[in-house]
Every structure is written in C-alpha cells, then in structure tokens.
Amino acid sequence: MSTSNVSRRNFLRAAGLTGTALCLGFYFPSNAKNSQIVAADGAAAADIELNAWIRIDTDGKVTIFNHRAEMGQGSYQSVPQIIAEELEVDLKDVNIVFAQGNQDKYGSQITGGSSTIRGSYKNLLKLSATARLMLITAAAAKWNVPVTECYAQSGNVIHRPSGKKYHYGELVVDASKLETPKNIILKKRSEYKLVGKPLHRQDTPLKTNGAAIFGLDKRLPGMLYATVERNPRLRGKVKSFDDIATRKIPGVTDVFKVQMDVFNTTREGVAVVANSTWAAIQGKKALRVEWDDTGFEHVNTADIYKRQHQELATKEGLSFKKQGDPDGIIKNAKKTLDVIYQTPYQSHSCMEPVNCIAHYQKDKLEIWGPIQAPDWVQEYLSKQLGFPKEKVFVNMTFLGGGFGRKAFLDYPHEATMISKKIGAPVQVVWTREDDATQGPYRPGMSYRAQGVIANGEISAVKFRMAGQNHNHFMGGKKDVANDSTAEGFLPPYFETIKNISFSDVPFETPVPTMWWRSVYASTNGFAYESFMDELAHEAGKDPLAFRRQYLKDERSQRLIDKMEEVSGWKNRKKNEGYGVAITECFSSTVAQVVKVSRKADGKVKIDHVWAVMDCGWYVNPDIIKAQVEGSVVMALGAATIHEITFKDGLVEQNNFYDYKMPRIADIPPIDVYIMENDADAGGVGEPGLPAFAPALTNAIFDLTSKRIRKLPFDMALV
Amino acid sequence: MINLNVNQKAYQVDADPNMPLLWVIRDIIGLTGTKYGCGVAQCGACVVHLNGEAVRSCVTKVSRAEGQKIVTIEGLSKDNNHPAQVAWNEENVPQCGYCHSGQIMSAAVLLREKPNPTDEDIDSAMAGNICRCGTYLRIRKAIHLAAELQRKESASK
Numbered sequence: 046m047s048t049s050n051v052s053r054r055n056f057l058r059a060a061g062l063t064g065t066a067l068c069l070g071f072y073f074p075s076n077a078k079n080s081q082i083v084a085a086d087g088a089a090a091a092d093i094e095l096n097a098w099i100r101i102d103t104d105g106k107v108t109i110f111n112h113r114a115e116m117g118q119g120s121y122q123s124v125p126q127i128i129a130e131e132l133e134v135d136l137k138d139v140n141i142v143f144a145q146g147n148q149d150k151y152g153s154q155i156t157g158g159s160s161t162i163r164g165s166y167k168n169l170l171k172l173s174a175t176a177r178l179m180l181i182t183a184a185a186a187k188w189n190v191p192v193t194e195c196y197a198q199s200g201n202v203i204h205r206p207s208g209k210k211y212h213y214g215e216l217v218v219d220a221s222k223l224e225t226p227k228n229i230i231l232k233k234r235s236e237y238k239l240v241g242k243p244l245h246r247q248d249t250p251l252k253t254n255g256a257a258i259f260g261l262d263k264r265l266p267g268m269l270y271a272t273v274e275r276n277p278r279l280r281g282k283v284k285s286f287d288d289i290a291t292r293k294i295p296g297v298t299d300v301f302k303v304q305m306d307v308f309n310t311t312r313e314g315v316a317v318v319a320n321s322t323w324a325a326i327q328g329k330k331a332l333r334v335e336w337d338d339t340g341f342e343h344v345n346t347a348d349i350y351k352r353q354h355q356e357l358a359t360k361e362g363l364s365f366k367k368q369g370d371p372d373g374i375i376k377n378a379k380k381t382l383d384v385i386y387q388t389p390y391q392s393h394s395c396m397e398p399v400n401c402i403a404h405y406q407k408d409k410l411e412i413w414g415p416i417q418a419p420d421w422v423q424e425y426l427s428k429q430l431g432f433p434k435e436k437v438f439v440n441m442t443f444l445g446g447g448f449g450r451k452a453f454l455d456y457p458h459e460a461t462m463i464s465k466k467i468g469a470p471v472q473v474v475w476t477r478e479d480d481a482t483q484g485p486y487r488p489g490m491s492y493r494a495q496g497v498i499a500n501g502e503i504s505a506v507k508f509r510m511a512g513q514n515h516n517h518f519m520g521g522k523k524d525v526a527n528d529s530t531a532e533g534f535l536p537p538y539f540e541t542i543k544n545i546s547f548s549d550v551p552f553e554t555p556v557p558t559m560w561w562r563s564v565y566a567s568t569n570g571f572a573y574e575s576f577m578d579e580l581a582h583e584a585g586k587d588p589l590a591f592r593r594q595y596l597k598d599e600r601s602q603r604l605i606d607k608m609e610e611v612s613g614w615k616n617r618k619k620n621e622g623y624g625v626a627i628t629e630c631f632s633s634t635v636a637q638v639v640k641v642s643r644k645a646d647g648k649v650k651i652d653h654v655w656a657v658m659d660c661g662w663y664v665n666p667d668i669i670k671a672q673v674e675g676s677v678v679m680a681l682g683a684a685t686i687h688e689i690t691f692k693d694g695l696v697e698q699n700n701f702y703d704y705k706m707p708r709i710a711d712i713p714p715i716d717v718y719i720m721e722n723d724a725d726a727g728g729v730g731e732p733g734l735p736a737f738a739p740a741l742t743n744a745i746f747d748l749t750s751k752r753i754r755k756l757p758f759d760m761a762l763v
Numbered sequence: 764m765i766n767l768n769v770n771q772k773a774y775q776v777d778a779d780p781n782m783p784l785l786w787v788i789r790d791i792i793g794l795t796g797t798k799y800g801c802g803v804a805q806c807g808a809c810v811v812h813l814n815g816e817a818v819r820s821c822v823t824k825v826s827r828a829e830g831q832k833i834v835t836i837e838g839l840s841k842d843n844n845h846p847a848q849v850a851w852n853e854e855n856v857p858q859c860g861y862c863h864s865g866q867i868m869s870a871a872v873l874l875r876e877k878p879n880p881t882d883e884d885i886d887s888a889m890a891g892n893i894c895r896c897g898t899y900l901r902i903r904k905a906i907h908l909a910a911e912l913q914r915k916e917s918a919s920k
Contacts (some may be wrong), residue, residue: 117859117896245855252860253851254843255796255836261860262795270790295779322799323779347787396808396861396895397799445798445861446895477801667855671901675858678897701805701893710886710898 067217068100069176069225097271098172099128101180105200105214110144113161114417115248116444116451118730119668120161122246126664127166128751130239131173131232133197134213136247146419146439157417157452157560158726159631162664166726174229182226183219184211234662234723243667248443260400260415260442265470270322271463272329272474273303275314275483278694280555281338290331291317296324299467305459306429307485307557308518312455316463316611322474323611328474341555343694346390346489351510353491353552354385362509362550365530369544371495374505378497382579386494386572387755390689391487392704393561397445398480401569403460404470409436410461412472415444417452425454426461428699448679449560453485481704482696486689487561488513492572498583503595505544506580508534508573511552515559523551533566533628533735534573537598556691562679563731566630570735571742571756574626578743579752588743589614589625589638596627604636604659604720609716612638612655621652622748626739631728633660635673637736639744649745649763651681651713656733658717661724669729670717676733677715682707684738685760765829769794770838780826782872784818785809787825788835796836796864800893807892810865811835817872824866836864839871846916850909858896866892870906879910 100108109128115121125139184202185192194205203210234241251257276282288300299318304311317328356362360419375381401414410432416422419439427437440533444451460473475483490512497505514527526549539545561567581591593605608625609615617623620642627636656673663669686705690697698704717733742753745763753763767774769792774796775814776791788794788811800808806918809821812834839845843852847870850856857863859878866889873880885906894902 090912117857119858246857247853248860249852249855249857250843252857252863253836253848253867254839255794255864257860258795259798261799262789264793264795321778321782321786321790323782323790326802394895396798396806396859396893398799444859446859474799477803671855671858671898674900675897678899679895700803701801706806706893706895707897707899708893709889709902712897712899715900 048163050472066100066102067176067179067221069172098169099132099176101176101213101217103214103217105138105212107132107139109139109141111141112144114441114444114447114451115143116415116417116447118161118672119246119665121184121248122244123162123664123668124169125247126239126244127169128173129239131194132177134200136239136244137519138200139245143441146416146421146423157449159633159731160761162724163632163728166662166664170231172230174231175225178226178229179220179223179299180213182214182223183216185217185308187211187219195417212496216324243664244665246668257443259397259445259622260402260408260413261397261445261472261474263413263442263472265401265402265404265413268472268763269298269318269320269467270325270474271316271318271471272325272476273314273316273459273479274329274332274334275305275479276312276336277482277696278336278338278343279307279312279484280310280341280558281313281336283315284335284337286315286317286335287333291328294319294324294328294331296320297328300328301466303459303462303466305455305462306456309520310557318463318467325474328475338694344554344556344691345378345693346690348389349489349554349691350491356511356552357385357491357493357509360550362511362548363524363526365526365547365549367546368504368539371505371507371544371546374544375495375507375634378505380497382494382496382498382583384494384576384754386492386575387488388568390489390556390569390690390747391561391683391687392481392484392689393446393448393450394481394706395444395446395448395450397474398477399450399456400473401456401460402472403457403464403739405461405464405468408432410438412437412439412457412460412480413442414460415447415451416441416457417444417447417449421452422454422457426457429458430461446691448562449564450485453559453603457506477701481698481700484696485557485559487567488556488558490568492569494572494576496576496580496583498580500533501584501586503542503584506542507545507574507578508547509550510569510572511550512568513552513554513556513558514549517553519555527565528564529569531569531696532564533570533630535601535627535629535634537596537601540598541595562676563630566735567683568630570628570630571738572627574628574736574739575742575754578624578626578746592625592627600659600722600724601627603722604634604657607657607718607720608636608638608655611657611716612640614638622744622746624740624742624744624747626736626743628732628735630726630732630735633658633727633729633732635659635732635736637677637740639737639740639745641741641748643748644763648761649748651741652762654713656715656736657720658729658733659720659722660729660732661722662726663719666719669719672717672729673717673733676731676763677737678707678712680734680737681711684741684756684759685756688757765825767792767825767828767833768831769833770835776825778825780824782825783821784811784823784825784828784833785820788820794835794837798861798864800865802864805893806862807865807869808862810868810892812868812872815872815875817869836868837869845871846909846912847874847905850905850910853908854901854905856898856901857904858898862892862894866894866902870902870909873906874909874913878913880906
C-alpha cells in the first residue's frame with residue numbers, strides 16, 4: 046500500500062465519503078495543462094489524488110472546502126458565490142470549511158498576489174457546472190426521461206413537462222456513480238443570478254457577535270500560552286538570560302531559549318510559557334537577556350537611504366527591461382528631468398498580532414493559526430521535523446488581517462519548537478510591540494527617474510530602483526533584476542514610449558523583508574506615476590490627457606473616460622488641486638483621482654477620492670468596493686504617516702502610539718467604480734493601493750506647485 | 764477569588780487582581796469575542812461595557828470590575844440584533860472583522876447617549892477604535908443606520 050493510497054483513503058473517510066455523498070474535485074494531471082474534474086469514486090478507481098472542493102450530502106447540504114485564507118478580502122463569500130451560481134443552489138445551503146494545508150490536493154494555497162479568484166474561478170465554475178449536470182443526469186435516469194427535459198434550480202432537479210422534482214440530496218448517491226461528463230457548457234454572464242451581485246458576506250454575522258474564531262481565539266485542551274523575548278536586532282543570538290524574576294510570576298511554568306528560522310537566518314529568543322496570556326506577557330517583561338549581536342551590520346535608516354542614493358547616482362544596475370535607446374537620448378538631451386523618489390520601510394500591523402498554536406506529538410504536528418500559506422507551512426515544517434507531510438496538519442482560522450505578513454514561516458516554526466520542548470499544545474502570542482519591532486517589513490526603496498521631453502512628447506524615460514529584493518531571502522538569484530522592477534507600471538505604456546528602460550540596482554541590508562499589500566507596486570507606483578505627472582507638466586499638458594495620449598489601448602481609454610466622468614476632472618476649479626494616477630497590479634488596473642484644497646486654517650486637506658477599478662470578470666461588486674476603500678485608507682497611512690526607522694540596528698517604533706493609524710475622522714469620502722467588461726478576472730485585494738499616494742502628491746503639486754518625492758510626508762506641513 | 768458578573772452570568776475567578784479584565788474574559792472565562800490589539804488603550808479592539816460605559820479591558824484591572832456589570836460583544840444582544848449589529852450586517856462593514864467587536868461596543872454606547880449622532884459625534888466617540896482594513900466610512904454609515912433603526916424600534920414600542 047503506497048502512502049498516497051493511505052492519505053487518500055483517510056481523506057475520503059474524513060470527508061464522510063462512504064458512498065452517501067457526491068464529492069467532486071479537480072486535479073491537475075502531471076502531463077496536462079488543464080485541470081480534470083473527477084468524482085470521488087472515479088478518483089479512487091483511477092488512483093488519483095483528488096482535490097476535494099465540494100461535497101453534496103444526502104440532505105442536500107453543500108460543503109465547500111475553501112482552500113484560501115479569509116483575511117478580510119472576502120474569499121469566504123466570493124468562492125461560495127461562484128460555486129452556488131453554477132451548482133444552482135441557494136447560498137444558505139452552502140457550508141464553508143477551511144481546508145487544511147495540502148499543496149498536492151489544492152495546488153498553491155498561498156493567499157497572496159490577489160490570486161484567490163483570478164487563479165481559480167474558471168475551475169470553480171467548471172466544477173460546479175459538472176456537479177449540476179451529474180445531478181440532472183441522475184434525475185433524468187430515475188424518471189426515465191431525456192436530460193434535456195430537466196433543469197436545476199435552488200438545489201432541486203425539476204422535470205419541466207411534469208413539474209416533478211428531486212431534491213439534490215435524493216440524487217447524490219446515483220450521481221456519484223456516473224462518469225464525470227466532459228464538454229461542460231457554462232452559463233453566460235447575462236444568466237448569472239449570484240455572480241456579479243452585491244450579496245451580503247456570510248462571515249459578517251460571525252464578525253458582529255464575537256463568534257468568529259481568529260488565531261488568538263482558538264483553544265485546544267491542555268493548551269498553554271507563551272510569549273518570546275526575541276533578539277531586537279533581528280539577527281542576533283542569546284548570550285545569557287536571567288529568569289529569576291520571571292519564574293516568580295504566578296502562572297509561569299517554563300522559561301527557555303528558543304530559535305526561530307527567519308528565511309535562511311536564525312533568530313534567537315527566550316520563551317516564557319504560562320497558564321494565561323497575561324502571565325506570559327508579565328514573565329517576558331521581567332526577563333533580563335544579554336544579546337550577542339556580532340557578525341552582522343547594525344543598520345541606521347539615514348545610512349540606508351544615503352547608500353541607496355549613492356548607488357543610484359553611480360550604478361546602472363541589472364537591466365529588467367529596455368526598449369529603444371533611452372541612454373543615448375538622455376546623453377544628448379539639452380534638458381533631462383532627473384529626480385529621486387523615496388519610500389519607507391513599513392510594518393504590516395495587522396489588527397490581530399502574529400500568533401500561532403502548535404501541538405507537537407511524537408509522530409505528528411498540528412498547527413492552528415492565522416495563516417496565509419498553509420501548504421507552505423506544511424511543507425516547511427515537515428522538512429524541518431523529518432515528518433511525512435500527511436503528519437503535519439496545518440489549520441487556518443480567520444485572519445485578523447494578513448497583508449503578506451501571515452504568509453511567512455517564522456511564527457509557526459517558533460511555535461512548533463516551543464511545543465516540542467514542553468510536550469504540550471501552546472499558543473505563542475506576539476505582543477503588539479513584538480509585531481511592530483520584529484518585522485519582516487516592506488522594504489524601504491529609492492528610485493531614480495530620468496526623462497526627456499521634446500516638442501511636448503516623451504522622447505526617453507529611464508527608471509532605476511534600489512531596495513531589498515524579497516526573492517533573495519527565498520534563495521533567488523542575485524545576478525538578475527528583481528522580477529517586480531516594473532510592477533505597477535502600466536504595460537500599454539510600452540506600446541507608445543519607444544525609448545524606455547527599467548533596472549534594479551542591487552541593495553542588501555540584514556533587515557528581513559516580506560510582501561506587503563500590493564508588494565513592489567505599492568512603492569513603484571509612487572515613483573512611476575509621480576514621474577508621469579512630472580513629464581506631463583514638463584510637456585505642458587494636462588496630466589489626465591497626457592496619460593490618455595500614452596495609453597492607447599481600448600481598456601485604458603474606457604478607464605480614463607470613466608475617471609474623467611466621475612471625478613469631474615474637466616470642470617475643476619481654480620482653488621482645487623486634482624491629481625491622477627493609474628497603476629497595474631496583479632492583472633487589474635486602478636485609476637484614482639484625489640482632490641485637495643487649502644482650508645481656512647491654512648492646511649491642505651483631502652476633499653475627495655475617486656477610484657475606478659478594472660478587474661475584468663468579477664464576483665461581488667460590494668466586496669470589491671470595500672477592498673478599494675480599505676486599500677485607500679491603508680495607502681493614506683502609508684503615504685502620510687508610516688515609517689519604520691532603524692537606529693543602531695534597533696527598530697524605533699513600538700505600538701500604535703508611535704506607529705499611528707488613520708482614525709475615522711481622517712478619512713475623506715471615497716467613491717469606487719467598477720468597469721464592466723469580459724476580460725479575465727484580475728486581483729481585487731491589493732490593486733486599489735498603489736495609485737493613491739501618487740494621485741495625492743500629484744494633487745498637492747497641482748494646488749501648491751510643490752512636488753513631494755519622499756514618503757511619508759506630513760499633510761500638516763504642506 | 765474574584766466575583767464577576769459577565770453578560771448577566773456570575774463567575775468566580777482565581778486570578779491576580781492586577782490581571783487586565785481582557786485576559787480574564789478571554790483566557791479564564793473563555794469568551795474570545797473581546798480582542799487583544801495593543802495592550803495600551805490605543806486601538807479599542809478590547810472595548811467592553813462596565814456598568815454601561817465603554818472601557819478598554821486591556822488596561823482595566825479585574826479588581827476594578829469586581830461585582831459590577833460587565834457586558835461583552837457576546838452579551839450585547841440575544842440574537843445579533845442590537846441596532847448596531849443589524850446595521851453592521853446591512854452595510855457590510857467588516858472585512859477581516861478583528862476590530863469590530865470593539866467598534867460595535869463603542870458605537871452601542873454612543874447610540875444610547877446620542878440617539879441621533881452627527882458626524883462629529885461619531886468622530887469623537889469612535890476616535891479610539893482603529894480599523895486596519897479601513898472600514899471607517901462604512902462604520903459611519905452603519906452608525907447612522909443604527910440610529911435610524913433604533914428610532915423606529917422605540918417608535919413602534
């Protein structure tokens with residue numbers, strides 16, 4: 046008996062598949078490009094490891110194994126909304142279970158890159174339509190009537206001529222014995238009843254009465270709590286520690302040194318285990334630790350940027366993309382715009398601080414937590430422990446924010462090490478201060494932009510970026526440009542700007558960095574779309590008309606039409622500053638216009654934000670609007686408040702008193718519009734972010750003629 | 764032993780009198796709707812009602828709450844039907860949802876004190892609650908809707 050047989054059988058049993066349910070999934074044959082849909086029984090016969098996604102039971106209830114994390118972006122609603130559409134069931138009959146981490150079964154589960162819908166919607170539609178057709182076929186056979194006389198509605202198959210009906214639950218046993226049909230015909234968008242509708246999210250009731258279980262809320266029998274005092278310079282080791290005071294605190298049960306893998310480095314700390322979170326926090330405060338911080342650079346923020354600017358002044362960097370001869374044109378130009386943009390290191394600062402439960406047992410490991418990448422955690426920990434993958438169970442809870450931080454492996458690894466040491470389940474709680482001071486962070490970046498305008502037209506553009514490359518932490522090659530060097534920049538520009546180049550000037554520090562909502566587009570967008578604005582002014586053209594001139598494709602033109610219409614761009618008045626920016630991120634394009642004006646108190650205030658999202662095919666317009674609204678708020682903090690700074694290797698911010706969040710009174714009105722077209726689905730959770738900062742600073746330029754090239758900046762000082 | 768009354772239920776807890784109410788509620792009583800966000804009264808995720816007032820349970824010693832009336836998000840209504848809860852659902856306010864126990868508990872006090880709140884009232888009552896997902900505009904809308912629901916409710920009584 047092979048391992049895969051065991052695991053499949055275990056899975057089928059766990060899923061309740063004892064011949065009393067229709068369970069369909071899809072899998073990716075190793076030699077085929079497209080997924081194949083197969084029923085559980087067929088999978089067993091053909092020895093296929095099934096990707097179980099939906100199950101219909103004899104009571105007609107549908108269970109969806111949601112393979113992606115729910116961290117606010119709405120997969121808990123949008124995935125069922127897709128499945129219920131083609132399956133012809135009511136959403137109330139759909140139950141959602143978070144799937145455990147298993148890459149072999151679900152494919153990549155990393156909730157990142159705004160990929161949940163765009164990466165799987167076609168498979169989800171096909172899968173659900175397949176199940177519907179099998180149920181219809183089973184009913185037709187029972188009635189001995191042609192399939193064409195039957196249709197499905199609200200969890201029933203109905204025989205049109207007679208009006209007879211079967212509930213899905215009555216059909217699942219027969220349906221599960223059928224061959225999975227090929228050549229499924231999907232509904233047209235005009236036939237959709239659920240997809241494309243602003244339906245209420247099913248997780249909202251759980252999030253208004255305290256019932257939703259986030260990582261920190263999960264409890265296991267016999268579970269202890271732990272905190273860890275980790276090396277504050279992010280790379281150092283424990284030299285010694287004094288735990289006398291800690292051990293005197295009632296409730297503290299154990300204190301010991303622990304190691305945590307942070308990419309390819311090891312961070313040491315001292316763990317305090319206790320019978321309550323509070324005792325563990327008190328115990329951590331009472332520790333006296335002496336650190337060994339030798340062997341790595343202790344960074345200072347000012348030095349980081351000084352070095353980046355020097356590199357940009359002298360080095361060409363690794364070429365990412367080049368067309369035409371921008372260097373030749375710049376060399377011979379009478380006048381070249383040549384400027385530096387700078388963006389800060391930032392913390393993810395999820396409202397739910399990082400935490401994780403691990404229960405290490407002799408031959409298996411169970412993890413519970415707010416985890417964006419359960420399959421990745423499973424694979425990593427199974428390697429670290431030498432356990433077979435099917436002995437590492439990684440369970441996702443709701444995530445109280447993720448933004449990229451919770452797609453990282455450090456905290457599950459550390460929790461595992463602590464559980465292994467104490468031989469009990471343990472919840473490791475990061476305090477807000479740990480969350481703020483320990484990273485990983487969005488990297489601080491500098492950009493050098495050079496451009497030549499001749500006769501009111503762009504004749505050359507040259508961009509260079511300098512900043513840490515996440516890929517290097519993950520073993521990526523150092524002699525190639527960051528693959529995100531042009532992220533955020535609109536691809537249609539390459540059709541019209543004939544002489545343009547992007548390069549990446551390699552830059553390293555010991556500070557661990559990680560994806561942060563919209564990743565490099567969040568900083569690239571500021572540099573590239575600010576510079577487009579500078580070029581427009583140099584050319585003496587209206588910034589929106591200038592973009593229209595260089596974005597000639599149909600989709601961009603429609604987007605600009607919409608932006609112009611909703612923002613009243615053409616009717617703007619004298620004392621109003623209007624700024625526009627358009628960015629691309631994870632296959633969606635977002636345009637934003639920000640309007641600012643100077644108030645009686647002399648301060649510049651944001652009066653309004655308009656955003657237009659083009660994400661192609663979409664599921665739930667209200668979730669999309671909410672994601673863009675939230676992205677604007679996050680971008681407002683990122684542009685005008687937030688910066689993680691380092692002094693002698695120590696992070697200088699600790700908590701919300703010195704890493705302040707925008708509050709309710711700080712938020713301008715935000716109107717979001719969605720473009721209607723039939724293009725493939727693009728991302729939703731992140732693309733709303735990058736355009737805000739440049740739209741804001743471009744608006745401030747429009748009002749004040751003051752060009753802001755360094756983030757964050759203080760609105761009160763504009 | 765400390766005597767507590769949480770959501771109209773009596774508890775006797777064996778806890779350090781200095782332990783913040785937050786951790787007693789979460790780790791000892793086992794009600795996890797009240798959240799830890801910052802531990803220093805900055806974010807409002809831990810707001811509960813103490814004798815009807817919104818307090819930050821992360822900095823409220825359990826000894827201060829002894830024998831008094833504590834209400835958490837789990838006890839705000841019987842069936843998720845407080846006007847603020849209904850409005851939060853209607854306006855699709857939460858995204859990740861982590862901060863909204865605290866947001867709703869703060870809003871509930873505002874709605875009782877000012878049944879017809881202005882935007883300024885909302886700004887000042889909700890200034891202590893952070894939402895990292897940025898749902899603020901919907902929170903404002905939901906509070907206005909909750910006020911309307913509350914007025915209709917009292918008119919029909």
